[in-house]
Amino acid sequence: MRLGLIFVVLLVLLGSGPAAVAEHKGVSVDDMMKVEGLGSALIDPAGRWLVYERLRPYDQIPDYSFRTYAFGKSGHQLWRYDLARGGEPHPLPGIDPEPHAWLGGFSPSGRFLTVMQYRFGDLSIAAYDMQGEASVTFEQAPAFSRTGEYGPVWISGTELVFAALPAGQQPLATSVRALTGKRLSSAWQAAWTNSGPTADEVRTVPRDGPGGPAPGQLVRADAMSGKTTVLADGLYADLRLSADGRMLAALGVSQPDPADPAALVETDRRHYTLTVFDLTSGLPKLLAPGLEFMPYTITWDPGGHRLAAFGWERGGDPRSGRFHVVDLSTGRVTRYDHDGLDLVSERERGWLQRPERTVFLGDDLALFAREIPESEDQAPRFTYQDIRPDHLPAPDWYRLSADGRHANLTRGLADVSGVPVHAGEGHLTVWAQDGVYRLGETGARRRLSAGVSGRFRFLAPGTFTARRGVARPEFADEAMFTVRQDGGSQIVMLDLRKGEEGKSVSIRAPAADALPLAGSLMAGSVVFEAADGPVTRLLAGRTGSHDPPEEITRLNSHLEGVDFGTWKRVAYDVADPEGLLPPQPLESCLLLPPGTDSSAPLPLIVDVYPGSAGICPGAGQKIAYPDPHSPYLWAGQGYAYARVATPTGLIRTPEGPIAGLPAVIDAGVEAIIGTGLVDPERIALHGFSQGAVSALFVAAHSNRYKAVIAKNGWADLFSHYFGGSGVYAYFYGDFGSYLGYDSVAGSDFGIGRTPFEDPDMYYRNSPVFLAPDIDTPVLLMHSDLDSFDMAQFDEMFGALQRAGKDARYVRYWGEGHGPSSPANIRDMWARMGSFLAEHGVAPDE
Structure with a gap:
């Protein structure tokens, strides 16, 4: 124009x-140099402990080496607060307070908590025992990304699986400045003292040949003993556990092939292949070997017998991709052609050019897309988009069959989100401007948020390995929403369990701009970050209470x-x-x-x-x-x-x-x-x-x-x-x-x-x-x-x-x-x- x-x-x-x-x-x-802050927060499954990240005053941080800038990204310490008994919050006992520390997630029982720590270039992953008030740190350095690809996964009450880097390596996404400084200093000293050659060579063709596997390991770690075993050599992304806990899906990461035209134009030039691990035997099985897949798109069916992911023929363009369903028992791959639909890109809400998440809906898939105008070619599309485009029609959730037929599941709903809330056997839960809806495979639609009016927004939790607003959270038994109304807002927590779906509790937000950090139906509590002028307050609101939210702590009093x-x-x-x-x-x-x-x-x-x-x-x-x-x-x-x-x-x-x-x-x-x-x-x-x-x-x-x-x-x-x-x-x-x-x-x-x-x-x-x-x-x-x-x-x-x-x-x-x-x-x-x-x-x- x-x-x-x-x-x-x-x-x-x-x-x-x-x-x-x-x-x-x-x-x-x-x-500004004295400013503190708050990061992520979690409430344990029993509803007793709130564990949250607190950024210490900036000029008291002992280490400013994180990634390419430290402010806002580091300075974190872990604190806990007893929601059941109240009292004062304290630093998490039994953990070194000096390194920067971030929350991962609780084990299914809530006894263990994944923790990552960083200090002068070294990133580590640990399991913290909430009962024993001690942690074990695993020897391998975890692979890391804020875009969700390398989130660790609890596979039982005591075992964790994570992608690890080769010995001596650290993730650039946390450590690039510190590692570069160390290597430069070492090389300079070697050159000045004639200790050996200091040359470094890069090539247009990777040294291990085109398409070679990226180095790393898939590690199985025991939170009780701290011992680890290697499930597989090589770097793996998008770890996804089946609902029955027997199988782990992952994408094996390979180096880019310079002869492949896609290696020159795509955001991520590496290749990803699909593997499933039997966690009982530990044996891997390569699936759909002729395809490559986009990380952070794997999803399991509720029975754990099939999985879906977005993929395309090796060497092709991701924009030509389709969702594929793989049957584990036969290895059969079924391509779901979304004729007449254009898949919505996650970029529209501010992140990467990848399709929004799909989920199983019986034998079909539910996906977030727009209909292609009838006057245009109806071939399936995945169109790259700008952030917050204002010229596109509103998208919807569609049920897509293997034969290419599709049906609009959310027609008539306003501002439907592409971030699903929950999915189970034969149903999908989504949210729109006016509420939360459960969609059935037959097209039935039920409003779960009956009796609550206002403008809804799903509060998908974020962690150190998947930032808030980007995370595609694993489905839980409950979900939390901000509901904005005239005169304020409230937090609504919905029960999503079968037979209990739609039961809810509401807590009035202390202020319209208060940010809910964590909530728990079990605890009957929502924890807020709220402003009191320039001062930041951490507050706990209770269901059924007419009292003001209790103050857990306050930060930045120096700004009063x-x-x-x-x-x-x-x-x-x-x-x-x-x-x-x-x-x-x-x-x-x-x-x-x-x-x-x-x-x-x-x-x-x-x-x-x-x-x-x-x-x-x-x-x-x-x-x-x-x-x-x-x-x-x-x-x-x-x-x-x-x-x-x-x-x-x-x-x-x-x-x-x-x-x-x-x-x-x-x-x-x-x-x-x-x-x-x-x-x-x-x-x-x-x-x-x-x-x-x-x-x-x-x-x-x-x-x-x-x-x-x-x-x-x-x-x-x-x-x-x-x-x-x-x-x-x-x-x-x-x-x-x-x-x-x-x-x-x-x-x-x-x-x-x-x-x-x-x-x-x-x-x-x-x-x-x-x-x-x-x-x-x-x-x-x-x-x-x-x-x-x-x-x-x-x-x-x-x-x-x-x-x-x-x-x-x-x-x-x-x-x-x-x-x-x-x-x-x-x-x-x-x-x-x-x-x-x-x-x-x-x-x-």
Whole structure:
């Protein structure tokens, strides 16, 4: 869509007149470094113990080496609280409090709890005994991913199965900076002392040959003794236990085959084959050897005799995939062709390009899809999508038969979710806007949430190995929902057991924005994270109680008396001057500093990020984790801060993925200037990560701004496409960051063509080649252990230097995607403040 953009301010939801800052205490960097937080929480099956993750004050963390940044992802300690007896919460006894620690899941009896711990690059997995108050740590390092592929599985009351890495290896998803630092240091010492060669070789063809198995082990671990046995050599993903506990399905991971065209274009270039393990004999059985499968798509039938997964012919395109059902007794594979349907991608709700989960419904499958218009080819589709697309018809759950026939199971229901709540023999439970429904294989539909009205939202739990909102949780006997109503919200817990389905209990939420962390029908309790001004409270609400929820603990009391500032909405139109399309209304967000009055206009920081919705935070503002990039830090220093809406449909044009961004940003800024609250002569651009290249691109097309700060991004689409993936290229051979460019759907920088095919597109969208057009002073900041290669900003600084521009370049050593250590965070803010003051973008004294 080619748009010449103009704007018309429709409505500014602000008072008029200029503004200045009175004496009010805002959030400082020192305040942020003391912030605590809460992570996941679990209630044991008996309903007695609440175990939760508590992030210690950030400047008290002994280890800032986690992955490519530490804040929000580490600092966790495990605490427990006795829901039955009350009292004070305490750190989980019998476990080392120094490492970062995260919850896994309880064993079926609730006696054991899976725990993962991390310290300076080493990740371990342990079983904690709730009775003995001690843990056993298994010797193998677990494979790890936040996307659900490597979640460990309890196969009995005392045994755990997990995917492990080869001896001496650690998962990059937790340990990449620490491992790289150790290996670099060792190699340097070896070279300087002539202790041996230090060369490292990467090849376009894997050393063990194309398609070789990924190294690792499938480990069976005993929680009582700590002993482990190896079920199989090789790395395995998507561990799924059958309902009867006899069989374990898993996907064997193989290296990519460079001769395979799919290896060059897909998000995950590895291959996955299906294996089932008999847990009695320990014997494996390879199933459907001619297919490869997508991880995190396996599902068992309730009887444990069949399983389904999304797969395709080896060497093919995942978009040509189908769900396949495998009969364990015969090995027969049945392909379910979803003619007339387009499978919904998980990317639509913010994650990966993979179909939503399927479940068995008798002999059929239930899947989440859209009908293909009758005027189009009815061949089965799996279309890659953008995040939160606004142009697609609503999807539904369909029953799909092996012969290709399908029937809509949720027709007429509004806002049906693709995350199933439960499934059993001949039935599936889903949720929609107005409630929870059990769907039968004959098409019968029963509303389980009878008597409860409001807008429903399923609270699927998340863990360290599968983040909340992404997890495809194993079905439980109960489910928890937030139900929003006029005047507040309540938490509804539904019993899903056969014969008991639909029985429920409700607990009033302490506030509309209170986040339920865990709930238990057995305990009759829901545990909430709630804001009390800037203070975070952990609360337990009880069924049948008219008393306020009991407070378990409170965090961030040091923020009492701190003023976050005030968010205001600025609404305006972005219109097509040619009149080909109607104007599109947009709304951007302006954060005013604490104590803003009407004496003088404010300096403005314009934060640039592609695809931003421009949604303003609601009431009850709080800081949930130590965020060194928080807008409240700008407000605390006296700046106004703007989060300008940049919808993909307006910034993506035939000229490039963000070619329309400068006009969209300028339109939002003009609307904000029109409020009279900001000084048009003191406006700076700021961009972090994808926002960094975006801010530089805007600076090359507009002379409105007095300064631009670009942090931890890239600047040259050519070299970014072909070059090393930052820290992942040092020892791990990850080269070629082309995945976001080759496919338009789902990527903020999708071009759809390679540099071989359209070099000019890459040239004209790269800030490096636009350096002569940047007349704004530039501050570049980057880190040596980021996944965006620091060489990108080496290029950008060199281009600005050759073009004779005003630029400075700050590099942080040992850091990843932005600074993690408090010392470097403080240094970053001091340097940004000095740079802005030097160029006239500073608050009044």
